[in-house]
Amino acid sequence: xxxxxxxxxxxxxxxxxxxxxxxxxxxxxxxxxxxxxxxxxxxxxxxxxxxxxxxxxxxxxxxxxxxxxxxxxxxxxxxxxxxxxxxxxxxxxxxxxxxxxxxxxxxxxxxxxxxxxxxxxxxxxxxxxxxxxxxxxxxxxxxxxxxxxxxxxxxxxxxxxxxxxxxxxxxxxxxxxxxxxxxxxxxxxxxxxxxxxxxxxxxxxxxxxxxxxxxxxxxxxxxxxxxxxxxxxxxxxxxxxxxxxxxxxxxxxxxxxxxxxxxxxxxxxxxxxxxxxxxxxxxxxxxxxxxxxxxxxxxxxxxxxxxxxxxxxxxxxxxxxxxxxxxxxxxxxxxxxxxxxxxxxxxxxxxxxxxxxxxxxxxxxxxxxxxxxxxxxxxxxxxxxxxxxxxxxxxxxxxxxxxxxxxxxxxxxxxxxxxxxxxxxxxxxxxxxxxxxxxxxxxxxxxxxxxxxxxxxxxxx
Amino acid sequence: xxxxxxxxxxxxxxxxxxxxxxxxxxxxxxxxxxxxxxxxxxxxxxxxxxxxxxxxxxxxxxxxxxxxxxxxxxxxxxxxxxxxxxxxxxxxxxxxxxxxxxxxxxxxxxxxxxxxxxxxxxxxxxxxxxxxxxxxxxxxxxxxxxxxxxxxxxxxxxxxxxxxxxxxxxxxxxxxxxxxxxxxxxxxxxxxxxxxxxxxxxxxxxxxxxxxxxxxxxxxxxxxxxxxxxxxxxxxxxxxxxxxxxxxxxxxxxx
Numbered sequence: 001x002x003x004x005x006x007x008x009x010x011x012x013x014x015x016x017x018x019x020x021x022x023x024x025x026x027x028x029x030x031x032x033x034x035x036x037x038x039x040x041x042x043x044x045x046x047x048x049x050x051x052x053x054x055x056x057x058x059x060x061x062x063x064x065x066x067x068x069x070x071x072x073x074x075x076x077x078x079x080x081x082x083x084x085x086x087x088x089x090x091x092x093x094x095x096x097x098x099x100x101x102x103x104x105x106x107x108x109x110x111x112x113x114x115x116x117x118x119x120x121x122x123x124x125x126x127x128x129x130x131x132x133x134x135x136x137x138x139x140x141x142x143x144x145x146x147x148x149x150x151x152x153x154x155x156x157x158x159x160x161x162x163x164x165x166x167x168x169x170x171x172x173x174x175x176x177x178x179x180x181x182x183x184x185x186x187x188x189x190x191x192x193x194x195x196x197x198x199x200x201x202x203x204x205x206x207x208x209x210x211x212x213x214x215x216x217x218x219x220x221x222x223x224x225x226x227x228x229x230x231x232x233x234x235x236x237x238x239x240x241x242x243x244x245x246x247x248x249x250x251x252x253x254x255x256x257x258x259x260x261x262x263x264x265x266x267x268x269x270x271x272x273x274x275x276x277x278x279x280x281x282x283x284x285x286x287x288x289x290x291x292x293x294x295x296x297x298x299x300x301x302x303x304x305x306x307x308x309x310x311x312x313x314x315x316x317x318x319x320x321x322x323x324x325x326x327x328x329x330x331x332x333x334x335x336x337x338x339x340x341x342x343x344x345x346x347x348x349x350x351x352x353x354x355x356x357x358x359x360x361x362x363x364x365x366x367x368x369x370x371x372x373x374x375x376x377x378x379x380x381x382x383x384x385x386x387x388x389x390x391x392x393x394x395x396x397x398x399x400x401x402x403x404x405x406x407x408x409x410x411x412x413x414x415x416x417x418x419x420x421x422x423x424x425x426x427x428x429x430x431x432x433x434x435x436x437x438x439x440x441x442x443x444x445x446x447x448x449x450x451x452x453x454x455x456x457x458x459x460x461x
Numbered sequence: 462x463x464x465x466x467x468x469x470x471x472x473x474x475x476x477x478x479x480x481x482x483x484x485x486x487x488x489x490x491x492x493x494x495x496x497x498x499x500x501x502x503x504x505x506x507x508x509x510x511x512x513x514x515x516x517x518x519x520x521x522x523x524x525x526x527x528x529x530x531x532x533x534x535x536x537x538x539x540x541x542x543x544x545x546x547x548x549x550x551x552x553x554x555x556x557x558x559x560x561x562x563x564x565x566x567x568x569x570x571x572x573x574x575x576x577x578x579x580x581x582x583x584x585x586x587x588x589x590x591x592x593x594x595x596x597x598x599x600x601x602x603x604x605x606x607x608x609x610x611x612x613x614x615x616x617x618x619x620x621x622x623x624x625x626x627x628x629x630x631x632x633x634x635x636x637x638x639x640x641x642x643x644x645x646x647x648x649x650x651x652x653x654x655x656x657x658x659x660x661x662x663x664x665x666x667x668x669x670x671x672x673x674x675x676x677x678x679x680x681x682x683x684x685x686x687x688x689x690x691x692x693x694x695x696x697x698x699x700x701x702x703x704x705x706x707x708x709x710x711x712x713x714x715x716x
Contacts, residue, residue, distance in 0.1 A: 397516075402553040405513050406563075406623065407541035407570035416566060420557030420606075 006068045007047070007159065010196055011039050014071060014163055022071070024165060025129030030137055038161035045155040057340040057372040058311045063254060063280045069196035069226050072099035072165065076190045080106055082220050083185065086246075086437045091214065092180030093122055098187045099225060100197025101166050102126060106185075119173030119209075122182060125200055126166040136169070139202060139232075156256055160230040164200035167229075170213065174206030174236065181212040181434075189221035189250040199229040205239035205267075212242040212431065219250025219277055226254045233261025233269065237291065240268045244434055246441070249277035251306065258284045265291025272429050273300035274438055275310045275331075276445060282311040282340075289316065289323035298327045299428045301438070303445045304337035311340040318351040327358040330425040332418050333369035334449060342374045343388070349380040358388040363395060363421055365414075365449075415446040464491045465526070466631050466662040467512075472523035474511050481507045483687035484523070489631070492659040496673055497666045498698060499684035500706040505666045506550060508684070509635040513547040514540050528630065541567075542574025544630035548620040548637050555607040560619065563607045564589060568626050592625045596652045614645030621652035632656070633664045638672035650675030670702035685709040 013019045015035060025031040047064065048055045078098040092115055096106035102124035116122060121135070128135050140161070168184045184201070205211060217227075227249075235241055249255050255278040263269060273283055287296055302310045316325045331339050345356040362371040375388035395417050403413035419442055426438045467489040474482040481504045489495050499505050511518050512525065514537035525532040532540065555563065568588070569579040580588060593600055598618060608616050617637055624632055634653070638646055653663065653676050665676060673681070673695065681697040682689045683706075690709050691697065 396553075398553045399555050401515050401537065402549065402555070403563075403567075404537040405515075405541055405547050405549075406567035406627065407538050407574060408566055409536075409538045409570070412566070412570065413538075416558060416563075417555070420555065423557045 006064065007196070008043060010069060010071065011042065011162060015039050019071065023163070024126035025133060028129065028133050031129065031133075031140075034140065035162050038158045042155055042158040042162055045158065048155050054313065054342065057342075058280070058282055058309065060256075060280075060282075063309075064226070067194065067224075067226070067254075070193050072101050072195040072197045072225075073191070074101045074103075078103065078106065078187050078190055078220070080185075083187070083216075083218060086183070086214060086216065087433055089433075091183040092116065092178065094183040094185060095122070095124060095168050096185045096187065097124075097166060097199065099191065099195050100186065100188075100199050100227060117176060117179065119176035120178055121169065121171040123169050124166055125164070125169050125202070128169050135171070136202070139204070140164070140200065156228055156258060157230055157260075160198045160200060160228050160258075163196075163198040163228075164230070165198055167200040167202070169201070170203045170211065172205045172209040172211055172239075175208045176206070177209065178211040181214050184213060184215045186215070186217045186227070187220045188217070188225050188227070188253060189219040189223045191221070191223055194223055194225050194252075196226045196228070199227065201229070201231040203231070203241065203261075204234040205236055205241055207236040207264075208238045209236065210240040213244070214434070215243070215245045217245075217247045217249050217255065217277070219248060219253055222250055222252065224250065224252025224254065224279065227256060229255075229257040231257070231259040231261075233259065233287075235261065235263045235267035235269060237264045238266040239264070241270070242431060243269065243271040244429075245271070245273040245283070246438075247273070247275045247277050247281060247283070248441075249281070251277065251279055251308065253278045255281040255283075257282070258286065260286040262288045262290050263294040263296065266293040267291065268295045268297075270297045270430060271299070272426070272434075272438070273312070274441060275300065275302040275304070275312070276441065278308065278310070280309045280311075282313065284313045284315075286315045287317070289318050289325070290320065292320050292322040295324040296326075297428070298325070298329075299425050300329045301422045301425050301442070302329070302331035302333075302339050303422070303442065304331070304339060305334040305449065306337060307335070308337045309340075310337075311342075313340070313342040315344045316346065316356070318345070318347045318354040318356065321350065321352045321354070323351065324355040325357070327360075328425050328428055329359070330361045330422055331371070332363045332365055332422065333371060334365040336366070336368045338370045338372075340372045341390070342376070344376045344378065345386055345388070347377075347379040347381050347384050347386065351381045352383040354381060354384040354386065356384070356386040360390045361421075362392040363418060364392055365395070365418070415443075415449070418446055419443060465489075466491045466493070466528065467532075467664070468526040470524050470526075472511070472525060473521040474507060475519045475521055476507065476517060480521070481687055482511065485684075485687070485689055487682065487689060489662045489664060491630075491662055493680065494657065494663040494665065494676065494678045495680045495682065496678040496698065497664065497682045497684050497689075498668065498670070498701055500709070501668065503684045504687045505668075505684055506635055509547055509550075509633050509666055512633055513537060513545065538570065539574070541627070542571050544628075546624050546627055546629035546632045548617070548624060548632065548634040550636040550639060552608045552611075552616040552620055554609045554611075556609050558607050559603070560605055560607050561586075561589070561603045564603075564623065564626055567623065571627055589626065592622065595655060596622060596625055597648075598622060613640040614642065614648070617641060617645065617649050618652065621649055625652070625656060630660065631662045631664070633666065635666045636668065637665070638667055638669060646672065647675060670698045673698045683709055
């Protein structure tokens with residue numbers, strides 16, 4: 001069982017002892033079986049470690065060393081008072097989770113309240129497992145249920161499958177356009193002891209359906225938890241999902257998230273991930289384009305400081321001809337922060353006319369900051385257009401002097417240049433209304449950087 | 462002589478240990494337009510960068526007094542706040558920053574430095590439109606990112622627009638005429654002429670006499686090998702145009 005004693009203990013506590021009864025869907029034989037198989041797999045695999053190519057730059061066992069986690073409890077006191085609104089207009093629905101567990105009193109407009117149109121089911125996963133398990137049977141076993149799951153990459157999926165406790169379930173019938181954004185809010189860091197939670201989200205859009213999901217991860221308290229989230233996406237023919245993810249966990253948290261899914265013909269998935277929080281985060285996106293004209297646009301920005309570590313790993317598999325993928329990830333790193341970008345575009349034999357583009361650019365604001373960028377193309381078709389690029393560098397000294405010669409002080413000039421650099425990625429977002437809240441967060445981050453600089457200067461005088 | 466705007470005394474400056482400026486003396490009075498002409502490598506651009514405070518230049522000797530202050534002790538943004546403006550030979554492209562935002566940030570930074578109130582976005586647009594009108598410029602490139610995709614002429618006109626917005630006391634124009642066709646050159650010169658006033662001075666740095674046909678200077682100086690080797694009136698520029706710089710160079714340089 002190797003290198004994960006605290007998590008293994010947690011597995012024992014939750015699955016072998018009386019703890020199992022506390023997990024949602026405890027009475028469902030198919031689920032119990034899945035949990036048990038997944039737990040065995042995780043024990044056999046252990047945590048992903050740096051000897052695995054895909055984990056070369058992110059040392060998870062080291063980050064988890066000497067850390068211990070309790071299962072999350074549903075009674076942690078919480079409120080939304082400290083949570084700023086994302087935009088001026090209210091979301092159509094908001095599901096709020098505290099330490100990964102759904103809180104009805106903080107949420108609103110779940111199914112039945114009247115604001116969601118017919119053909120849309122939106123509910124917490126634990127509630128679905130308790131009240132209508134038929135809704136999920138056969139839908140939670142992708143990847144983790146297959147027999148040849150010995151791939152060590154699947155360890156975190158197995159851990160999630162063993163312990164999944166709650167999450168968001170969104171099922172949209174064919175042809176239904178959800179007329180507003182759905183917010184998924186995760187509040188963490190509140191309890192006295194660090195907790196582990198395993199969110200499992202499921203988004204299924206029928207043919208021609210469309211939705212916008214905004215996922216907000218907020219550290220509202222200082223306690224450092226461990227999240228191991230899995231999001232599964234199923235986009236039917238011509239379906240369209242816009243998925244914004246704002247990760248603002250507290251600086252002691254460990255945030256692991258895997259999004260996997262498949263797109264049918266003509267489906268479109270547009271994602272933007274803003275990574276600001278956590279001591280260590282890894283956001284992995286693993287998608288397959290199964291039908292012609294399917295398209296993904298993955299974009300993101302990361303702003304890290306102190307000793308934060310942020311890992312973005314994407315894998316896009318083009319299975320059929322005429323599919324498109326574009327990725328632009330940009331970041332700014334200060335102090336001793338470290339970012340990892342690993343992007344793989346895999347074009348299978350026969351997937352002609354694939355259009356795949358990947359770009360990763362990082363600004364290093366300190367000489368101790370580091371980025372490890374590894375864009376990869378793996379192409380088995382001969383008529384494709386694929387390109388990738390990566391850059392890392394300091395702020396352009398000429399631009400900085402130009403701004404200062406116009407009266408902007410060093411701090412303001414730097415902030416303006418960094419904001420402009422990141423805005424290029426944010427402006428790729430097709431929903432203009434969602435750009436401003438992202439830019440506002442970038443500005444807040446820069447403001448904080450400026451205050452730190454000022455304090456240091458004053459302290460040195 | 463009327464009030465002194467800029468007084469450069471025995472200025473020596475090096476780049477990476479190599480002396481470039483070797484004892485410059487120059488005084489510009491308020492309201493005067495001076496031109497510095499010189500061959501490539503004579504130190505023209507170094508002088509403009511030293512005066513505007515760019516990093517990488519070491520002042521080894523001498524002093525620069527600007528409106529009674531020690532200019533060399535100020536940061537670049539402080540110099541801008543004090544009313545010094547450099548029109549760049551190669552204006553810098555800044556992707557992602559709209560030109561309007563850039564102009565507003567600059568104007569407000571300078572206003573703050575001078576103890577004046579910041580303009581809000583609305584008030585600023587009013588001021589900006591007034592400046593555009595005075596300069597006979599259209600507002601179509603305000604929305605574009607700073608200098609990105611601008612033609613050579615547009616970049617130089619954007620410098621003039623910035624100058625008009627920042628209302629400097631002393632404007633340094635570094636090879637503002639380079640790379641411009643005749644129409645762009647005239648437009649830039651008209652912009653500069655419109656800004657001439659009794660309390661504003663200009664220092665034009667140029668290789669060619671061409672610009673001085675449109676902006677007539679009060680004084681012309683010849684810079685060679687890091688020193689001002691000759692000074693005179695506008696007629697000196699014409700002499701240079703006819704005879705070139707050969708007479709000012711070392712035999713080795715002229716060869």
